[in-house]
Amino acid sequence: MHFMNSWATADRQTLLHFSVPTMNTFRQYVQDRDNACEAGGILLGTVHGTHMLIEQATAPTARDRRFRTFFERLPFGHKEVADSRWAATQGTVRYLGEWHTHPEDHPRPSGLDRAEWSILAAQRLDKRPMLAVIVGRKSLYVELVPCSGVGSILACIC
Template identity: 35%
Template sequence: MIDKELVFKAQDESLVVISTGVANTLLSYRQISNSSHESAGVLIGERRDVHIVIKNLSEPSRWDIRSRFKVDRVSKHHQKVVDNAFKNSNGTLQYLGEWHTHPEDVPNPSMTDYTSWHKNLKSELPLILIIAGRTHFWVGKKIQDKIEVLKQI
């Protein structure tokens, strides 16, 4: 369990802050056992100038397709979570990116991850990508067609 926010820094000095609640929810989906399936969802939060604060996320739904090494968010559940957060915050909270798990201690994106992100994530604004491993998080920032790995501070 994590008792403080996690902070990651980009090369341009911008910060990505992951709230304690979000970090702990991500930890709850770690693929600890050999039978654990991948999990995935979307990230929700605020843009504060060049900084990003992740305050919420969508969790897997029963309609998502999940296996040991693959996950596909097929339900409208995730979009509804974003829509409700946006509405209930008067537009303050918004979609910020995606998260999923990997069955490894220190996760790294696969070629499938990179291909999917480049094909499906289009935005003029930076998007955050998180992979929750068993012991560490991988956090990236996608700006246009470039993905930068962020450093935890």
């Protein structure tokens, strides 16, 4: 399985790059079996102007709610990782957004996904767009969701 790891907005004003460890986490949870449950976590990384380097995707915890077509990330475990990385890097590595899987080749967000992303984006204290990623079996869906809730779909740099 090979996912593209560099993405850009249509105007190329924002570039994203997913690190190898981040991509490995995504690959580990691809729903490639009929009984595989959705998985997800948070995305951590650094900001360089309008660009982002996604350095880590947290893995689902035992407390997260995982079903075939539903994932609910609970704060336990994910928040501690984010707080630890923030402190260890003096605020350089920060929360960038959310990721989860879908049991489809080329994923698209559901209404519930969009509603949750809008809520999370509006809660960002720094008012930066929230990164939302859905991991499918063959491709990723990547979107930047500003605090207004209306997102920008990113295209892979091929």
